[in-house]
Amino acid sequence: MSIILNIETATKNCSVSLAKNGEILAIKELNNGKYSHAEVLHPYIENVLKESNLSPKEIDAVAVSKGPGSYTGLRIGVSAAKGLCFAFDKPLISIDTLTSLSHAIDVEDGLIVPMIDARRMEVYAAVYNQTHQQIREIKAEIIDENSFSEYLKDTKVYFLGDGAEKCKTIITHHNAIFLFDKFPSAEQMAKLSFDKYKKSDIENVAYFEPFYLKDFVVIPEKKKKPTF
Numbered sequence: 001m002s003i004i005l006n007i008e009t010a011t012k013n014c015s016v017s018l019a020k021n022g023e024i025l026a027i028k029e030l031n032n033g034k035y036s037h038a039e040v041l042h043p044y045i046e047n048v049l050k051e052s053n054l055s056p057k058e059i060d061a062v063a064v065s066k067g068p069g070s071y072t073g074l075r076i077g078v079s080a081a082k083g084l085c086f087a088f089d090k091p092l093i094s095i096d097t098l099t100s101l102s103h104a105i106d107v108e109d110g111l112i113v114p115m116i117d118a119r120r121m122e123v124y125a126a127v128y129n130q131t132h133q134q135i136r137e138i139k140a141e142i143i144d145e146n147s148f149s150e151y152l153k154d155t156k157v158y159f160l161g162d163g164a165e166k167c168k169t170i171i172t173h174h175n176a177i178f179l180f181d182k183f184p185s186a187e188q189m190a191k192l193s194f195d196k197y198k199k200s201d202i203e204n205v206a207y208f209e210p211f212y213l214k215d216f217v218v219i220p221e222k223k224k225k226p227t228f
Contacts, residue, residue, distance in 0.1 A: 002060045002197050005045065005084070006189040009037045009077030010069025010097040011116060011162055016044040017186035018052050018059070022194035026051040027187055037076045045080070056088050061202070063193035065184060066094035067211035068124040068138065069116050074210035082205055091202040093193050096211070098138055101161050102128040103188040105179065110156030111135070113148060115163030116184075121170075123163035124213055127151060140213050143167050152176055 001021060008015040013031040017024055026048040030040050049056065064081035067074045085092045101114035107130050116124040121143050127136035141147065143166070151157050152173040159167060160182040168178045196202070 002194060003054065003058065004061045004063050004093070004190070004193045004197060005048070005056075005059050006063045006095075006186040006193055007041070007045070007077045007081050008065040008097075008100070008184050008186040008189060009041065009073040009080075010065045010067055010184050011073065012070075013183040013185060014040050014044065014073075015184070015186040016041065016048055017190055018048040018054070019190035019194065022191040024187060024190055029185060031183055035070065035073055037073055041076060041080055045084075056084060059088075059090060061091045061093050061193070061197050063093040063095055063189055063196070065097045065100060065186075065189065066208075067097050068118075068140070068213035069097050069184070071212060074212065078208070078210050082208070085205045091197075092205045092208060093196045093201065094203050094208065095189050095192050095196070096138075097184050098124065098126045099128070099132070099134065100188045100192060101182065101184045102126075102132050103192070104182040104185065105158060105160060106130075107156075107158055110158060110175075110177075111151050113151075113157055113159045114182075115159060115161040115167065117161075117163040117166070118214070121166065123167070125163065138213065143170055145170055145172070147171055148176075149173070 006017045014037045015029040017027040028044040062081045098114045112128040126138040152175045160179040
């Protein structure tokens with residue numbers, strides 16, 4: 001038996017679940033269009049533990065979404081996960097964010113392309129088949145009218161995640177299907193973290209870092225013109 005706390009903060013969806021053998025016991029999520037992770041993450045962790053009548057000492061592992069995604073969001077999630085692992089001597093499991101997002105839908109045919117917004121016309125994306133096996137690596141890519149054309153010419157392609165919305169007016173192939181209500185969630189993490197736990201596929205807590213894919217860039221604020 002395993003009880004795993006799952007933490008997802010890679011996008012604007014702040015999500016925490018507690019799962020037993022891959023089955024959800026309790027889950028708390030907030031996706032209000034803002035990055036509210038710093039305010040709600042720790043209360044959500046306390047909530048799912050309380051709802052399940054468990055203490056942090058009674059969990060078997062902590063799983064965290066490792067990215068790619070928001071630099072700040074990932075830092076908050078990984079810091080919280082590491083803190084719990086150090087405090088209660090628990091193993092740390094990392095879950096690829098795009099793989100987790102691909103599990104938000106099931107398709108009988110076609111391919112799944114989970115996308116995370118990377119500002120402007122850029123997204124973090126990968127390609128998965130119907131069994132959620134990755135068939136193309138994760139990339140940071142600028143979307144244009146030829147994006148994913150090698151897949152679209154042969155089959156339906158399901159685009160999902162917060163990066164998909166800005167692609168709809170650019171990727172106009174008839175095989176392109178866009179789903180805008182899917183986000184990385186600790187719900188999908190539950191089974192994935194359980195599978196890793198069974199294989200003892202864990203991270204070094206001291207040295208683990210999120211998968212940013214790109215370097216963090218600070219965009220300076222525009223200087224206001226002086227008023228006289």
